[in-house]
Amino acid sequence: MRPRIALTYADSLRRVIEIAIERELVDAVEIVPSGYLAAGNARLLRERLAHFGVPHSFHFIEGSLASADFEAGPLTEAMADLIAEIPPFQVSDHLTCCRVGDVDLEMNLPILMNADSLAICVENVQTLRRALGERCPLLLEHVPRYFEFRGSTIPAHEFLAEVAERSDCGILLDLHNLLCDERNVGLDAEAFIRALPAGRIREIHLAGGRALPGDSTWIDGHDGEVPARVFELLDVALAHAEPALIVLEREHRFHDFDRILADLEQVRDRVSA
Amino acid sequence: MTSIDPRRANLALVQREFLDMLRGVHPEGERWATEHLHAGPSPAMLGFLRSAARSDRRARLRGYFPRFVTHADLPPAWLASLASPIVTARFEAALDHHFAACLELVEAWPEAAAWRDCLRIERAEALQRRWPASTIPELVAELRTLALPDKPLEFDERGVCDRPGFCFVQLDTTLIDLWLVPERSPREACEWGGPRSAAVYWCSRRQALRVVEFHDLRELALSLALGA
Numbered sequence: 001m002r003p004r005i006a007l008t009y010a011d012s013l014r015r016v017i018e019i020a021i022e023r024e025l026v027d028a029v030e031i032v033p034s035g036y037l038a039a040g041n042a043r044l045l046r047e048r049l050a051h052f053g054v055p056h057s058f059h060f061i062e063g064s065l066a067s068a069d070f071e072a073g074p075l076t077e078a079m080a081d082l083i084a085e086i087p088p089f090q091v092s093d094h095l096t097c098c099r100v101g102d103v104d105l106e107m108n109l110p111i112l113m114n115a116d117s118l119a120i121c122v123e124n125v126q127t128l129r130r131a132l133g134e135r136c137p138l139l140l141e142h143v144p145r146y147f148e149f150r151g152s153t154i155p156a157h158e159f160l161a162e163v164a165e166r167s168d169c170g171i172l173l174d175l176h177n178l179l180c181d182e183r184n185v186g187l188d189a190e191a192f193i194r195a196l197p198a199g200r201i202r203e204i205h206l207a208g209g210r211a212l213p214g215d216s217t218w219i220d221g222h223d224g225e226v227p228a229r230v231f232e233l234l235d236v237a238l239a240h241a242e243p244a245l246i247v248l249e250r251e252h253r254f255h256d257f258d259r260i261l262a263d264l265e266q267v268r269d270r271v272s273a
Numbered sequence: 274m275t276s277i278d279p280r281r282a283n284l285a286l287v288q289r290e291f292l293d294m295l296r297g298v299h300p301e302g303e304r305w306a307t308e309h310l311h312a313g314p315s316p317a318m319l320g321f322l323r324s325a326a327r328s329d330r331r332a333r334l335r336g337y338f339p340r341f342v343t344h345a346d347l348p349p350a351w352l353a354s355l356a357s358p359i360v361t362a363r364f365e366a367a368l369d370h371h372f373a374a375c376l377e378l379v380e381a382w383p384e385a386a387a388w389r390d391c392l393r394i395e396r397a398e399a400l401q402r403r404w405p406a407s408t409i410p411e412l413v414a415e416l417r418t419l420a421l422p423d424k425p426l427e428f429d430e431r432g433v434c435d436r437p438g439f440c441f442v443q444l445d446t447t448l449i450d451l452w453l454v455p456e457r458s459p460r461e462a463c464e465w466g467g468p469r470s471a472a473v474y475w476c477s478r479r480q481a482l483r484v485v486e487f488h489d490l491r492e493l494a495l496s497l498a499l500g501a
Contacts, residue, residue, distance in 0.1 A: 068285035100288045105295065112287060116280040146318055148311045151287070215317035257408075 004028040006247045025264040030057045030247045055089045063093035066111040070124040076131035092139035092172045108143035113152040113159040125167035141172035144180035144220045157195040170202035175233040183218040190236045201241035207249040222251040226263045
C-alpha cells in the first residue's frame with residue numbers, strides 16, 4: 001500500500017502544507033505536540049489540525065524511553081489524554097535518555113546498549129503502551145549516535161529491533177539520523193536498514209542538517225534541504241519495507257519553501273514509482 | 274516498601290553521570306567521558322551539547338511562553354489574561370533563567386550574521402501575520418535591506434537601537450529584540466526609564482517579550498551555531 005506523505009507542522013509551514021496538500025504532495029501532517037501538552041492547549045492543536053483536513057500523527061519528544069527511572073505518571077497521562085481527544089493514526093517517541101530524576105536535557109542523546117538497558121527499554125515501552133491505552137500504533141525512533149558508550153554490547157540495529165519486537169511496537173526509521181551516524185561514527189546505514197525487521201518499519205523520517213562550524217560532526221538540525229544521500233537511503237528503505245508514513249521534518253529556518261516542496265516532490269515520485 | 278530494581282539503579286547511576294558530564298557539572302567529567310565513551314564528543318560537539326543542556330524546562334516554561342503558544346496564536350481574551358504575568362514575575366524570571374542561557378550561547382557562537390538572520394526570519398514570520406499578502410522570503414529580503422547587514426547595530430547612551438525593522442534594547446550585554454509596530458518605538462518605551470524598564474513597558478503594551486523566539490535551547494543553539 002502506498003505510504004502517506006507528511007510534512008511536520010510548524011506555524012511557519014502552514015501555507016506550505018496547504019500548497020502541498022493542494023498539489024497532492026502530502027496527505028497527512030505530523031506534529032510534535034509538546035508545546036500544546038505543556039500549555040494544556042488541546043483546543044488550539046485540534047483547530048490547527050482540523051484546518052488541513054488530513055490525518056495526523058503525533059511525534060512525542062518527552063518520553064525519554066531509555067531512562068532508568070521512566071514511569072507512568074502525569075506526563076504519560078497528558079499524552080494519553082491528547083491522543084484520546086485528537087486521535088492520531090499513529091504516535092512515536094524516541095529511544096533516548098535525556099532525563100534522569102529532576103535533570104531533563106530535552107535532547108536526543110545516544111544511549112547505552114546492553115542486555116540490562118535493553119530489558120529496561122522494553123519495560124518502559126510496555127509501560128508507555130499501557131498508559132496510552134493502545135489506541136493507535138506506537139513507534140520507536142532511534143537517535144543519532146554522536147558518540148558511543150564503551151559499555152554497549154549490542155549493535156544498534158539489534159537493539160532497536162529487539163526493543164520493537166519484545167514490546168510489539170513499530171519502528172520509526174530516521175534516515176537523516178542514519179546519515180549522521182554514517183558521517184560521525186562510520187555506520188553502514190544501508191546494512192542497518194536491511195537488518196531491521198521489515199514488518200516493523202511503519203514510518204520513515206527525512207530531514208536535513210549540517211556540520212558544526214569548525215568541526216566535522218554532522219548534526220540532525222531539521223533545518224535544511226534533504227541531502228541526496230538521504231534519498232538514496234530512502235530508496236533502500238522502500239525496497240526493504242512498506243511504511244505507512246513518510247515524513248519530511250522541517251523545524252527550523254523556514255525560508256526556502258520552494259526547496260521544501262521540491263523535496264516533497266522527490267518523495268512523492270519515489271513512492272509513486 | 275518498594276524495592277529498587279538493581280538494574281535500574283545501576284543504569285540510573287550511569288545515566289545521571291552522563292547527563293552531569295554533558296552539563297559540565299560532573300566533578301570528573303573528562304575522566305568519566307574517557308572511561309565510558311568511545312572517542313567522546315569533540316570539543317565543538319561538547320560545547321554545543323553543554324550549552325543546550327544548561328537549562329531546565331520547567332524554569333524556561335515559567336519564564337516565557339512555549340514556542341507553539343505565542344501571542345499571535347492566542348485569542349484576545351486569553352492574551353489579556355496572560356499579559357499581566359508577563360510584566361511581573363515571569364518577565365523577571367525570563368531575565369534570570371532565559372537571557373543568561375542565551376548569552377552563554379551567543380558567546381559560544383559569536384556569529385553575528387547568523388544571529389541577525391535568525392532575528393530577521395522570526396520578525397518576518399511575525400510581520401506576515403500582520404500582512405499575509407507578503408511572503409516570508411519577501412519580508413526577509415525587505416528586512417535585510419532595512420537592516421543594512423554590513424553596518425553594526427548602534428546603540429544610544431540608553432542602550433536603544435531604533436533601526437527600522439530592528440528595534441533592540443541592550444540590557445547589560447544581552448540584546449532584547451522588541452517587536453516593531455509602526456506607531457511606537459523603543460525610544461518611546463525608554464521615556465519610561467532605562468532599558469530594563471523599557472522592556473517591561475514594552476511587554477506591558479503586549480508586544481512580545483523577545484530575545485529570539487525558540488522552543489528550547491537546543492533549537493537556539495542550532496540556529497546560532499549552524500546559521501549560514
